[in-house]
Amino acid sequence: MHIRDLIVERLGVATVKVDQTVSETLAKINETGYRCIPVVDEEDTYKGMIYKVDLLSYLYEEKGDGDKPIDFLLEHQDIYLLENASFLSALLKIKALPFISIVRDGKLLGILTHNKIESVLEDAFGLKTGGINITLASTEARGMIRKLTTTLKDENIEGLITLDNGSALARRVVITLEDGKSDDEMIKMRDRLEKHGFRILQMQRIEPK
Numbered sequence: 001m002h003i004r005d006l007i008v009e010r011l012g013v014a015t016v017k018v019d020q021t022v023s024e025t026l027a028k029i030n031e032t033g034y035r036c037i038p039v040v041d042e043e044d045t046y047k048g049m050i051y052k053v054d055l056l057s058y059l060y061e062e063k064g065d066g067d068k069p070i071d072f073l074l075e076h077q078d079i080y081l082l083e084n085a086s087f088l089s090a091l092l093k094i095k096a097l098p099f100i101s102i103v104r105d106g107k108l109l110g111i112l113t114h115n116k117i118e119s120v121l122e123d124a125f126g127l128k129t130g131g132i133n134i135t136l137a138s139t140e141a142r143g144m145i146r147k148l149t150t151t152l153k154d155e156n157i158e159g160l161i162t163l164d165n166g167s168a169l170a171r172r173v174v175i176t177l178e179d180g181k182s183d184d185e186m187i188k189m190r191d192r193l194e195k196h197g198f199r200i201l202q203m204q205r206i207e208p209k
Contacts, residue, residue: 003090004083007102007110015040018047023066026055036098046108048074126159126176130208135201137170151196
């Protein structure tokens with residue numbers, strides 16, 4: 001999965017120019033309400049990110065010059081992703097950032113936010129469509145997914161995530177199935193899974209978001 005379809009496009013991204021002053025940049029950040037925004041040059045080349053806290057610290061704690069260009073306060077100049085980067089790359093790089101910039105040929109194409117990342121994970125859990133959400137465990141690692149899908153071969157699987165990868169003791173799977181079952185049918189499905197060696201940790205209906 002590539003991230004191109006998840007980004008906030010350039011026209012919707014607030015930025016400042018690398019040659020703008022500290023005071024101008026702080027005013028722009030205050031206007032947007034964000035704590036951090038991307039910085040570009042006149043050709044829209046990505047130059048890094050600027051944080052409100054750094055501007056405030058420089059101006060009021062260090063008694064800095066508000067007319068000084070912001071280039072010395074930039075961060076994350078080398079942290080960005082190309083538009084064809086994988087979702088996994090984005091997930092790993094965005095952890096400590098408020099967002100991650102996406103570039104094409106060095107120019108800012110847009111940004112990827114935590115909300116967009118979360119929406120993909122919600123979709124993987126089936127939270128967007130709703131359904132029957134089951135967390136189960138198995139001591140069998142090899143072949144577990146095939147065994148699970150075989151057991152549920154007549155069900156519509158809307159989301160599936162494996163946890164505890166690499167564990168020698170047990171693996172957990174969070175799976176979301178299409179709803180439409182009665183309580184008795186859910187009990188029968190639980191019994192079928194347990195009969196095939198899966199331990200049910202949690203089973204519940206979830207409403208679509």
